[in-house]
Amino acid sequence: MASSRASQASGSAQGEHDLRRRNVSEKGENGSALGGPSEVDKKKEIPTKNQTSFPKILDDYEFLLAPLIFTALAFFTRMYKIGLSDIVTWDEAHFGKFGSHYLKREFYFDVHPPLGKMLVGLSGYMAGYNGSFEFKSGEKYPEELNYTFMRLFNSAFGAMCVPVAYYTARELNFRRPAVWLVTLMVLFENSYATISRFILLDSMLLFFTFTTTLCWARFHRLRHDSFSPEWFTWLVLTGISIGCVCSVKWVGLFCTALVGAYTAEDLWNKFGDLNMKKPTLISHVITRVAGLIVIPLLVYMFSFYIHFLVLENSGPGDAQMSSLFQANLKGTDVGKDSPLEVAYGSRATLKNMGYGGGLLHSHIQTYPEGSQQQQVTCYHHKDANNDWFFYPNRADPLYDAEAPLKYVSNNHVLRLIHSQTGRNLHSHAVSAPVTKGDNEVSSYGNTTVGDDKDHWTVEVVDDAASRDYSRIRTLTTSFRLRHTTLGCYLRAGNVNLPQWGFKQIEVTCAKENKPKDVYTHWNVESHWNERLPAGDPGSYKSPFLRDFMHLNVAMMTSNNALVPDPDKQDDLASQFWQWPVLNVGLRMCGWDDHIVKYFLLGNPIVYWGSTASLFTFGALVAWYLVRWQRGYEELKPSEIDYIHYGGFYPVVGWFLHYMPFVAMARVTYVHHYYPALYFAILTMGFVMDWFTKPLHRKDKRLEWAVYAALYVAVFALFWTFRAMVFGMEGDNKQWRHLKWFDRWRITD
Template sequence: MAARAQTTGVDAQAEELRRRGGPGQSSQSGPSAVAQAPTVEKSKEKAFSVISFLDEYEWVWAPLIFTALAFFTRMWKIGLSPIVTWDEAHFGKFGSHYLKREFYFDVHPPLGKMLVGLSGYLAGYNGSFEFKSGETYPEELNYTFMRLFNAAFGAVCVPLAYYTAKELNFRRPTVWLVTLMVLFENSYTTISRFILLDSMLLCFTFTTVLCWAKFHRLQHDPFSPEWGLWLMLTGVSIGCVCSVKWVGFFCTALVGLYTIEDLWHKFGDLKMPKVELATHLAFRVFGLIMIPLAVYMFSFFMHFLILENSGPGDAQMSSLFQANLRGTEVGKDSPLEVTYGSRATLKNMGYGGGLLHSHHQTYPEGSAQQQITCYHHKDANNDWFFYPNRSEVDYQPEEELRYPGNGDVIRLIHAQTGRNLHSHQIAAPVTKADYEVSCYGNTTVGDTKDHWKVEVVRDAASRDYSKIRTLTTAFRLKHTDLNCYLRAGNVNLPQWGFKQIETTCVKENKPRDVYTHWNVESHWNDKLPAGDPGSYKSPFLQDFIHLNVAMMTSNNALVPDPDKQDDLASQFWQWPLLNVGLRMCGWDDKIVKYFLLGNPIVYWGSTASLGFFALLVLWYLIRWQRGYDDLKPADIDQIHYAGVYPVIGWFLHFLPFVAMGRVTYVHHYYPALYFAILCSGFCMDWVTRKLNKQVNWILFGALYVTIIGLFWLFRAICFGMEGSHTQWKHLKWFSGWRITD
């Protein structure tokens, strides 16, 4: 009986195992099956617990794997090419200026270049290398470390993309897709491996989007510590991205549009107390305006603090700023007060203004007299003599000192040619509304059209305007016959004027127009004792504004030269289509070659997603108009914030390059590409949301394999092409991909 009961129990256990789909389905029965059953159950439970663990902590192990791969792709063989590659010639040189503490000028804000300087400092570099394009790095310069420093910013973009996709409420396969599109994007990989600003620009663009997404997800918990933290981190990220390149202002515009919409909705919520609404506004003003502005200005404060020595960019700044640099010649041993017979240079006080200049060349039209321009470089053609007007006693070298001042009428005589600064009723060569300014006659030949009245605007050294003082006196020069004012705006002359700044006599009297303000920068007079005009400091805010306007002016001047063929430049329409690439160095067989080109599936897929998203929105709008109720509030919110805003981000980063006239290159598209990738992630997430799990993984798996496969196919353009370029002819899919030409 006991045996029968035991057998019956065994049979019952075997039947239960068979019912659960376990080993009970085997033909075995009896005591041996009972012995196996607990072992199988334990193994299944163990496997289930591992899967559950991996599933629960996917947000930890997945980004770790992606980040490890990111550092590998961005850093493997990074020191293979020992030559200065592409724009390393610019940004490496700027880093050298920080190490030598020499003041320089560039069209980009200083944060990224200070970080390049920091990488050189950490690498033990002394700043002595000139970074000439194509030149081999010296042995004492650890260029590999400097590249690794930059590559770290590019690698960090991958986990940032991962967590951003999660914050946008994408499902796991989509989060992985977005991350892989960033990780295995060939152009992101290549651009991160050199001493450039683009990896830093991308990194701070990614942090801005992540912080914005985190802040948006916390809208249900306003004024909490976490909410305030992510608001302020968004502001810090905005400040950083703008401090690397001005492209960052497009990110600022994206967050600004979101903030305006958010506050508008709150303004329409009649249940919200007015005090709470005002608090929301105050927090956003502080977090998204004050903090970014503080970060941006602090980067310039550090820029001025570090660059304390005179350098190649001095002429872009005011004379008073230059006089406070170490080693400068501006104001050095210059007499403080100007007299007749003094030899001096006159600096235009407009933002980015140059020195009053002339040369032997004449205007090709108009008066055909000697050209007058403004010029940023220092040479003898910038020197002028102060002389009395023709109705006064002529200047004699032996005479007693006479000091021109406010209200006096003077002549300015060009030191190299002996001609007078002159104007007449002839239209200026470019700004036709103004009068032309030229050099005419000599010390004896001339007329009253050589006369200019001094109008002092201010003086940093004294309230006594009876004398013109070196550096400290700001004055205007009014033409006595024409009642116009000497002005040097930011208009460049054609090639016949050597692209120097046009100088005119403007008819409108605008006392606050700084482009009509001048000061004496350098001054020589043996009869006068040396002064110390550099003891007067230039205010930081004035220097900050001055440099930013000068940067803007120079940036706008970067227009294509019709007389030169730029093989590296490209047009905006070519970027989303991946129609063109960019050679980053020479194409000789003896050097390592790099080609800036994107992953085809990432580019074409992200571009196609922009069009698909527009059709998707149009589809739902039509159905909504027809009375269909397809979307729940949660769906609308997802389309709005995970779909519409990435598309807006793409437009904000792409359309300005359509409108601007400056020369453009393929890397200008990289910030916009990220928003297109986010849009493609939304589209895939939306289309596949109702498919079963198996079909989902098949579709996403195919995309993963394609992305990784194409990255591997084009890996040589990222990691370096050694030997003859003809061995990569299989990669030239289009004529614009000049890999083998």
């Protein structure tokens, strides 16, 4: 009994000793958890003559000199011959055009948040560009557009990923050779260098992914200095970086999930610490909520606030927003000279008030199944097929243009007649084509032919201008249309019809009555009636939060609609399994002999080595788990901690950035793997650091020889494929030697 207690006391003392040693180690410059000297040990060292030597100075200031050299090389790899191709290359056609909209201050719509595109616009502004170029794919840039500067601006983000990777590897406690390996793999990764050279969002996305990882790693290293000024600084920087990466592309949410997983684990551990006082635990929770939820959300919302502030003119994306928002844009036709109150005989467009809702639309095409009557959809493009006439129901006298005006009011029963085809908005007990639980909505009959299934009852929901619901007002009145006979409600959700419906939004008659379902809410957007005076409904402002939510749901809906089209062959698309093994590349432009050609392909050793490291790490963890289960306790607490944060979290980061593309149905391309690739690179840094530890103890020169071979291989393969980065000129057949696999479509 006494022996057991003594053993327990000894184990406890040893554990406290290990914890103190680990705490001191974590405050070291780098590598201390694997046996490197801590700052305390360094201070105890007796000065020698060699400490003032040049090699010693280089060693002491390596953390400044090495990243400066790496950064200089990064600017070379990202910027050398960057203006060689003078044509709009790949997705420059999209993002350059979005930058133009900012310079012309025209409202547009895109599936990505606005920060990256605003930075593209900023680069155009700094380059003296006026926004007049259309950025058509393959078109030559005009002389007055300094596209080289705009590309340089973007490439700077890609170049700065290199020093960020260096310092991240240090914060993860990698030893110097592994830190250099991670840095060189990012520096000489051909795909990173190539995609950073064009007017795209990817360099910005990568940069903020890298900064988020760095801030998280540094914040973790400061966990024993909680609530210190430096701890607060890195917490806030982590939050800002999360906000920025999410504001460039929603892929940033995966990086947010990584930090969220760490935070949940960290707070759970603190919750289990019985020595921690409750006020301290509550303070930890509050500061993390503020730093990692509130700050990122504010950054994200602020990017949209600036987006709305800059884009004050009417543009091609107006229809994605609410009618009231559009009415406040300069140069819009929405609400312009529209009579304020709607009367029978008025011609109008009806806007669905659901997030991302479109305009009620019909066309001569019919449903291939069901009633086979004329299709009714929701559509964002503005044309004459969106126009409808308000007509009395069949029990009331026929509409007479000479009779006194009669205004459309709450609880009125009426008909809506399509202006182009003359058919009535109609519903019946036939299942909708996609949403089978709802009734189909069609256009049927004409002004004289029809039945009571053409009747709709107006139910006013709200009015932004008045509490008087006696009349329907343009833009401001929100109302529902209940089918008078069936009792269902006209609805346009976020379901898209198949190709026979031109992938427009399905309109149904929802059987279930949900008054708060905004997809059953409608308003009159544009209104024409010569017998009524013009109004000014656009004087009412649309609230920012409503516009913010509306645009984000519209983005989500459009993003979900980016699914492969079975009727079209997309030679640029690829599958998720092809990315980690470098099975496929991507042609970024035309492949004619007179065009400077760019091929998006990674560095083979970076891809294959990082992918192999993921499996190696899994085998490593499995090995030690089996050993632990069998009673072996060969790992020190500091080594377990190092595996946990230096190896496990990079693997989690890779998993979070990769697996969603396995599950999602949208079209995927090779560049979707690039954020995940970074975490695979970090994993390789850990694996090499771990397995070369015995060499470090035995013979450092042998260890450096192993790393030197890797350094040379990484650079050599980058240089072998450099033409894909800097531009391939002339006959593409001269690059036949680079086509290692048939899937690499480098030659015809």
